[in-house]
Amino acid sequence: xxxxxxxxxxxxxxxxxxxxxxxxxxxxxxxxxxxxxxxxxxxxxxxxxxxxxxxxxxxxxxxxxxxxxxxxxxxxxxxxxxxxxxxxxxxxxxxxxxxxxxxxxxxxxxxxxxxxxxxxxxxxxxxxxxxxxxxxxxxxxxxxxxxxxxxxxxxxxxxxxxxxxxxxxxxxxxxxxxxxxxxxxxxxxxxxxxxxxxxxxxxxxxxxxxxxxxxxxxxxxxxxxxxxxxxxxxxxxxxxxxxxxxxxxxxxxxxxxxxxxxxxxxxxxxxxxxxxxxxxxxxxxxxxxxxxxxxxxxxxxxxxxxxxxxxxxxxxxxxxxxxxxxxxxxxxxxxxxxxxxxxxxxxxxxxxxxxxxxxxxxxxxxxxxxxxxxxxxxxxxxxxxxxxxxxxxxxxxxxxxxxxxxxxxxxxxxxxxxxxxxxxxxxxxxxxxx
Amino acid sequence: xxxxxxxxxxxxxxxxxxxxxxxxxxxxxxxxxxxxxxxxxxxxxxxxxxxxxxxxxxxxxxxxxxxxxxxxxxxxxxxxxxxxxxxxxxxxxxxxxxxxxxxxxxxxxxxxxxxxxxxxxxxxxxxxxxxxxxxxxxxxxxxxxxxxxxxxxxxxxxxxxxxxxxxxxxxxxxxxxxxxxxxxxxxxxxxxxxxxxxxxxxxxxxxxxxxxxxxxxxxxxxxxxxxxxxxxxxxxxxxxxxxxxxxxxxxxxxxxxxxxxxxxxxxxxxxxxxxxxxxxxxxxxxxxxxxxxxxxxxxxxxxxxxxxxxxxxxxxxxxxxxxxxxxxxxxxxxxxxxxxxxxxxxxxxxxxxxxxxxxxxxxxxxxxxxxxxxxxxxxxxxxxxxxxxxxxxx
Numbered sequence: 001x002x003x004x005x006x007x008x009x010x011x012x013x014x015x016x017x018x019x020x021x022x023x024x025x026x027x028x029x030x031x032x033x034x035x036x037x038x039x040x041x042x043x044x045x046x047x048x049x050x051x052x053x054x055x056x057x058x059x060x061x062x063x064x065x066x067x068x069x070x071x072x073x074x075x076x077x078x079x080x081x082x083x084x085x086x087x088x089x090x091x092x093x094x095x096x097x098x099x100x101x102x103x104x105x106x107x108x109x110x111x112x113x114x115x116x117x118x119x120x121x122x123x124x125x126x127x128x129x130x131x132x133x134x135x136x137x138x139x140x141x142x143x144x145x146x147x148x149x150x151x152x153x154x155x156x157x158x159x160x161x162x163x164x165x166x167x168x169x170x171x172x173x174x175x176x177x178x179x180x181x182x183x184x185x186x187x188x189x190x191x192x193x194x195x196x197x198x199x200x201x202x203x204x205x206x207x208x209x210x211x212x213x214x215x216x217x218x219x220x221x222x223x224x225x226x227x228x229x230x231x232x233x234x235x236x237x238x239x240x241x242x243x244x245x246x247x248x249x250x251x252x253x254x255x256x257x258x259x260x261x262x263x264x265x266x267x268x269x270x271x272x273x274x275x276x277x278x279x280x281x282x283x284x285x286x287x288x289x290x291x292x293x294x295x296x297x298x299x300x301x302x303x304x305x306x307x308x309x310x311x312x313x314x315x316x317x318x319x320x321x322x323x324x325x326x327x328x329x330x331x332x333x334x335x336x337x338x339x340x341x342x343x344x345x346x347x348x349x350x351x352x353x354x355x356x357x358x359x360x361x362x363x364x365x366x367x368x369x370x371x372x373x374x375x376x377x378x379x380x381x382x383x384x385x386x387x388x389x390x391x392x393x394x395x396x397x398x399x400x401x402x403x404x405x406x407x408x409x410x411x412x413x414x415x416x417x418x419x420x421x422x423x424x425x426x427x428x429x430x431x432x433x434x
Numbered sequence: 435x436x437x438x439x440x441x442x443x444x445x446x447x448x449x450x451x452x453x454x455x456x457x458x459x460x461x462x463x464x465x466x467x468x469x470x471x472x473x474x475x476x477x478x479x480x481x482x483x484x485x486x487x488x489x490x491x492x493x494x495x496x497x498x499x500x501x502x503x504x505x506x507x508x509x510x511x512x513x514x515x516x517x518x519x520x521x522x523x524x525x526x527x528x529x530x531x532x533x534x535x536x537x538x539x540x541x542x543x544x545x546x547x548x549x550x551x552x553x554x555x556x557x558x559x560x561x562x563x564x565x566x567x568x569x570x571x572x573x574x575x576x577x578x579x580x581x582x583x584x585x586x587x588x589x590x591x592x593x594x595x596x597x598x599x600x601x602x603x604x605x606x607x608x609x610x611x612x613x614x615x616x617x618x619x620x621x622x623x624x625x626x627x628x629x630x631x632x633x634x635x636x637x638x639x640x641x642x643x644x645x646x647x648x649x650x651x652x653x654x655x656x657x658x659x660x661x662x663x664x665x666x667x668x669x670x671x672x673x674x675x676x677x678x679x680x681x682x683x684x685x686x687x688x689x690x691x692x693x694x695x696x697x698x699x700x701x702x703x704x705x706x707x708x709x710x711x712x713x714x715x716x717x718x719x720x721x722x723x724x725x726x727x728x729x730x731x732x733x734x735x736x737x738x739x740x741x742x743x744x745x746x747x748x749x750x751x752x753x754x755x756x757x758x759x760x761x762x763x764x765x766x767x768x769x770x771x772x773x774x775x776x777x778x779x780x781x782x783x784x785x786x787x788x789x790x791x792x793x794x795x796x797x798x799x800x801x802x803x804x805x806x807x808x809x810x811x812x813x814x815x816x817x818x819x820x821x822x823x824x825x826x827x828x
Contacts (some may be wrong), residue, residue, distance in 0.1 A: 004661050037665075090656070239653070299537075316559070316563050317566065320567060320568050320569075320571060321571050325571065326571070344690075347688050348685055350685070366587065368585045368589035368592070369585065370637055370638070370639075372578055372580070372581040372584070373636065374578055374580065374581075374631075375576055375577075375578050376562070376567075377566060383577065385694060387690070390691065393687075393689060393690040393692070394688060417571070417575050425571050426577075
């Protein structure tokens with residue numbers, strides 16, 4: 001089947017830290033794979049588009065190894081509760097696998113489907129990784145590109161993995177990963193593309209002379225490491241990864257970032273890691289190039305910083321938490337819903353007052369603030385009171401790494417507050433409008 | 435019958451306020467309660483009921499979590515004891531509850547005692563850390579007590595003719611006053627420069643803009659005015675006492691009728707207490723005020739909310755010297771929370787005692803000559819509760 005890309009967006013932290021060959025996106029400690037994914041979903045231009053019926057989340061750095069994160073993304077992005085949610089957390093290939101599954105859902109009448117993928121760099125063992133998320137809305141008609149899942153491959157091949165309790169991925173011999181793992185699987189998938197699809201995509205400009213049956217479509221490869229992916233891609237005649245040296249490798253989100261950046265011309269996008277390979281044929285439609293250019297600007301943007309502060313020690317900080325409370329108040333916490341009364345949104349929603357639930361505006365202006373140096377959850381926490389654009393009031397932390405002033409325009413951004421009691425508590429913080 | 439004008443304070447006492455590692459909660463409570471009964475000239479057996487104000491028993495092994503602490507400390511069985519808790523209004527609520535029992539005719543001699551043991555844990559492990567952990571998992575995360583008043587301070591500095599030096603001036607004034615208060619936690623004078631150089635707590639507030647954490651207890655004994663006359667001992671009259679509550683806790687931060695420049699709840703409580711006491715021009719009709727200076731900004735805002743000056747005029751009033759010792763309306767001659775200290779549950783009782791002592795002419799070196807009527811004020815939570823009492827000479 002072929003589905004269409006209806007909208008695409010990225011969430012790339014604006015801080016960029018220098019790396020050996022370029023720079024990478026660096027998130028603050030209060031972002032994680034969920035908050036980045038929510039930001040990417042919220043950044044989608046969904047105006048006039050149908051509401052998604054499904055959400056697929058791909059990440060090798062999900063906050064919960066078991067128990068799920070996709071439902072949090074659905075709540076914070078206000079996607080409604082009549083949604084099919086699932087997540088793939090196996091290898092960086094899963095970003096592309098999610099597109100295949102979405103395509104199947106759409107073909108079965110279960111679309112449109114939101115696909116989002118996110119990655120947060122682990123402090124050890126991920127020198128080339130960056131932080132970021134990508135979201136795609138996939139459906140049937142009127143899109144930015146036609147997406148056709150191609151061949152897939154699976155074999156037992158360990159290049160990078162984690163056992164239960166591992167925080168940092170284990171890696172096998174780099175030479176095995178680089179020289180055999182990705183190249184072997186990607187090569188098999190590329191070969192299958194040639195065999196199955198003598199003319200899978202329309203002609204493109206950047207094909208290697210020996211691309212053969214791929215007929216000029218650029219071959220883009222995302223491997224278990226940027227180095228291995230790049231080597232295989234060049235061997236297959238691809239143009240090389242334009243994002244890696246600007247964002248770092250974004251795990252399961254990286255294949256989707258490559259997809260959005262490829263919308264200038266037809267491409268065969270291959271993701272291969274952990275013995276799992278996947279191909280997606282990408283045929284841009286007329287409006288695709290504009291989105292690709294916008295994404296390229298975001299990839300190239302950001303602000304250079306020397307480093308991003310390490311998470312605060314949080315000595316003695318062990319917040320009360322309760323799963324029943326978190327569930328009961330999820331509308332207030334995650335969807336920012338208050339009660340509409342006399343044209344105003346009362347927040348937090350007063351107990352016992354019936355009324356239409358309405359989400360708060362996500363922009364406003366700072367009424368007052370403080371920088372608090374004694375809050376045990378951070379070295380300094382900036383708290384601000386904001387008059388929102390809908391006339392309501394909000395009080396919250398300023399996002400880590402950000403500062404605001406009285407009178408400044410700010411926006412509400414999803415962030416991770418704490419993990420008291422072992423439950424990751426998400427909420428909204430404040431950040432300047434840029 | 436109403437409370438106003440009908441309930442008398444016939445005895446009061448307070449422990450020393452401060453960090454007292456050698457004194458436990460029950461010991462402090464007992465010292466204050468027995469001192470108040472002795473001051474009233476009554477035997478414990480004659481006291482029919484008691485109210486206990488303790489705000490944060492969770493930092494003192496849950497002692498004071500119920501009125502039974504009074505029973506234990508005083509061997510008070512089987513008489514009824516009720517614990518009340520309304521944030522920093524807790525102590526005044528104990529007094530108000532006892533006064534209501536007198537006014538209702540249920541009892542004719544009652545005890546109200548406030549006690550708090552805050553320094554069995556270090557300051558950083560005290561209220562700030564406990565509340566940071568135990569408060570609402572989303573709505574209050576990032577909130578501290580100094581942080582919530584710092585929101586007001588920054589807005590006030592932005593909006594009005596007020597500087598950080600003015601804020602510091604509150605601490606300087608109150609520390610100077612505390613030099614004449616034998617129970618005060620701090621009695622050394624401060625300079626504006628010292629206040630401004632102190633480590634920042636929640637900007638713009640520094641360490642010396644903030645009340646300390648304190649151990650202490652205070653108590654009053656109350657009866658009806660008619661019985662007080664029969665006893666033939668000095669007494670002060672509760673001319674008015676009112677509690678106002680305008681919100682829950684966390685929600686107060688989010689409500690758009692909060693201008694972060696004042697506390698509506700103080701104005702509501704003052705309006706009722708002043709009406710009960712027949713006060714229409716507070717600055718002219720009051721001789722002395724004890725108000726809730728938990729942070730320096732709070733005192734300036736209290737001037738306005740208690741009707742001592744207009745909105746935005748708090749700093750100018752401070753600068754004029756009107757609220758200093760010798761001014762026309764001295765405020766916090768005890769040193770206030772800033773320097774006398776702030777054992778939360780005890781504070782509301784202590785400020786009632788301070789004003790009662792003033793109108794009885796027994797405030798020692800702090801005495802305002804000829805004082806006949808004063809006001810006591812507490813403010814609770816992020817400005818969601820307030821208690822105002824007007825205490826007068828008979």
